[in-house]
Amino acid sequence: MFDVGRSKRAQRAFAFDDITIVPSRRTRGEEEVSLQWRIDAYTFAFPVLAAPMDSVMSPATAIKIGQLGGLGVVNLEGLWTRYDDPQPQLEEIIAIEDPIEATRRMQKIYAEPIKPELIGKRVAEIREAGVPTAGALSPQNTQAYAQAVVDSGVDFFVIRGTTVSAEHVSSELEPLNLKKFIYELDVPVIVGGCATYQAALHLMRTGAAGVLVGFGGGAAYTSRSVLGVAVPMASAVSDVAAARRDYLDESGGRYVHVIADGSVVNSGDIAKAIACGADAVMVGSPLARAEEAPGRGYHWGPEAWHDTLPRGERAEFSTVGSLERILLGPSTVPDGTMNLVGALRKAMATTGYTEIKEFQRVEIVVG
Numbered sequence: 001m002f003d004v005g006r007s008k009r010a011q012r013a014f015a016f017d018d019i020t021i022v023p024s025r026r027t028r029g030e031e032e033v034s035l036q037w038r039i040d041a042y043t044f045a046f047p048v049l050a051a052p053m054d055s056v057m058s059p060a061t062a063i064k065i066g067q068l069g070g071l072g073v074v075n076l077e078g079l080w081t082r083y084d085d086p087q088p089q090l091e092e093i094i095a096i097e098d099p100i101e102a103t104r105r106m107q108k109i110y111a112e113p114i115k116p117e118l119i120g121k122r123v124a125e126i127r128e129a130g131v132p133t134a135g136a137l138s139p140q141n142t143q144a145y146a147q148a149v150v151d152s153g154v155d156f157f158v159i160r161g162t163t164v165s166a167e168h169v170s171s172e173l174e175p176l177n178l179k180k181f182i183y184e185l186d187v188p189v190i191v192g193g194c195a196t197y198q199a200a201l202h203l204m205r206t207g208a209a210g211v212l213v214g215f216g217g218g219a220a221y222t223s224r225s226v227l228g229v230a231v232p233m234a235s236a237v238s239d240v241a242a243a244r245r246d247y248l249d250e251s252g253g254r255y256v257h258v259i260a261d262g263s264v265v266n267s268g269d270i271a272k273a274i275a276c277g278a279d280a281v282m283v284g285s286p287l288a289r290a291e292e293a294p295g296r297g298y299h300w301g302p303e304a305w306h307d308t309l310p311r312g313e314r315a316e317f318s319t320v321g322s323l324e325r326i327l328l329g330p331s332t333v334p335d336g337t338m339n340l341v342g343a344l345r346k347a348m349a350t351t352g353y354t355e356i357k358e359f360q361r362v363e364i365v366v367g
Contacts, residue, residue, distance in 0.1 A: 013235035014366060016263055016272045022363040026352035033348045034355055035341065037280050039257050040188040040209050042132050042155065045069025046341045047280035047356055048270070048327065049259065052136035052160060053302070054078040054090070055295025056287045059125040064292065064323050066131025073158050073282070075302065076135040076149060080122050082112040093314065094298050102314045103304065110305040114141070116148035123152035134190075136160045138302065142176050150185060159191040160261075162215055162223060162303065162311070164203065178206040193261055195231035200243040204256045212282065213240045214262025223303065226311045233263040234276050234364075241277025241360070266336030267343030274344070275362045285315070286337055290323040 001009045037047035050057055050065045052075035059080065062072030079086035089109050096102040119135070126133045135149055136158035149157055159178075182189045192212025194200045203211050213236050215223055224230040240258050248255055260273035261282040273281050288299035297319045304312030320326065320338055329339030336343060353359040 011235075013232040015232035016234050016269045018232070018366055019234050019272060019276075019364045020367050021271060021275050021347065021351060022365055023350055024352045024363070028349045028352055028354055030345050030349045032354050033345045035345060035348075037356060039280075040156075042071075044071055044132075046327075046344070047274070047278075048340065049073055049134070049280060049282040050287055051261070051282050051284035051301075052076075052078070052158065053284050053288075053300065054080070054086075055299045055301075056284050056290075056293055058294045059122050061287075061290070061292055061294065061323065062126050062133075063129040063131055065327075066126070066129065068324060068327055070327065071132055071134055071156070072126075073134040073136050073156070074122060074126070076119050076122070076137050076145065077114050077141050078302070079109070081114050081118040082110065084118070090294055093300070094296055099313060103310050106300065106305040106314070107307055107310070111307065114145060116145060119145060119148045120152040123149075123154055127153060132156070134158055139164055139176055142181070146181070146185075150187065154187055156209075157185060157187050157189045158212075159189060160193070160212060162193065163199075163229070164192055164194060164212075178203070178208075182207040190257075190259065192259070194240065195236040197239040197243045200240040200258075201247055204243060204247040204251075208256060210257035210259050210279075211240060211244075212259050212261040213237050213278065214260060222313055223311045226309065233260065234272065237273055237276040237278050244277070267340045268336050268347075270340055270344050271347040272364070274356060274359055275364050277360050279356065279360075283340070285317065286326060286340060287323065288315075289317045289320045289337060290326050291319050291321065292323050293319075 004010050035046040037044045048070045050072040052073040057072055057074050062074050065072035079089050123133050132155045134156035135154045139161045142159055188209035190210035191203055191208045193215045200211050214233055237260050244256055244258050257279040259280045259282055260278040264281050264283050265285055270281050297317050300314045301312045326338050327341050329342045331338035348359050351362050
């Protein structure tokens with residue numbers, strides 16, 4: 001603990017950039033490494049989820065991610081469920097040069113009401129391609145549109161917000177009772193973000209299949225400067241992994257998946273997240289660089305269009321290649337933004353591990 005003046009004490013916390021992974025005495029051939037990730041009744045070829053951000057995920061890109069072996073999560077309160085054809089709105093957001101004007105325009109574009117019938121239509125498009133489906137709502141909109149999401153036949157229901165609590169208190173609105181809500185659903189729920197041991201433990205007790213760690217949208221996210229809220233991800237993932245371990249004992253063997261969601265900008269961050277205890281990672285900005293991404297190199301999250309307090313910005317990246325090359329390679333750049341899956345496989349082989357669960361025990365050091 002550190003003294004912050006005379007009246008506050010603070011714990012030291014570490015970001016992914018602060019740590020590195022330590023090789024062991026053994027190495028493995030890459031062909032020996034399995035990256036399979038199983039959650040609920042579904043098995044994926046690699047532990048990567050695409051974040052529910054309109055600049056990254058459309059029904060078409062969600063299908064592509066699924067065909068490649070991952071899981072694409074569509075934002076069910078984004079452009080795809082507000083407009084029958086969101087392409088003109090996407091083009092407009094991309095074309096605006098002034099960042100302040102871009103925020104103002106996004107607030108107006110996203111003021112269009114969500115249409116429940118479009119939720120079913122978008123999920124049906126993905127299901128027809130034969131890949132697992134996942135849709136995300138914010139906690140504020142979950143009760144209003146949950147039935148439409150369930151009726152659509154999603155395989156995973158994601159409740160994703162800046163900070164999601166199992167004990168939300170409000171004098172104006174009836175809070176979402178997560179435990180009752182999840183109990184009554186027939187589909188597995190992934191919920192977050194959270195960043196502390198206690199908050200994660202409470203979310204696990206609601207019956208969630210997975211917990212998102214972090215606050216998402218790292219490259220296009222400004223909650224640290226707007227709200228002063230942030231927790232370095234290496235420490236956050238490690239704390240939530242400890243909650244998973246203790247909840248496993250408390251529940252008599254129920255395993256809740258820990259999914260790192262935030263500050264994952266390159267393949268090294270994916271490896272570090274799993275080394276800190278994550279079962280999988282949710283990525284946004286690496287996939288925003290894909291040629292197929294709806295934002296065509298521009299990237300923004302749900303916080304960017306908040307009607308009274310935007311906490312995100314429209315970031316700009318250069319495109320580097322197709323979704324397939326960004327995920328599976330081959331890479332043509334040396335900065336860890338392509339062949340994300342291949343880099344994780346190489347990191348595990350280099351340190352002598354063949355399974356994701358084993359790699360969570362790898363030694364790390366503070367750099």
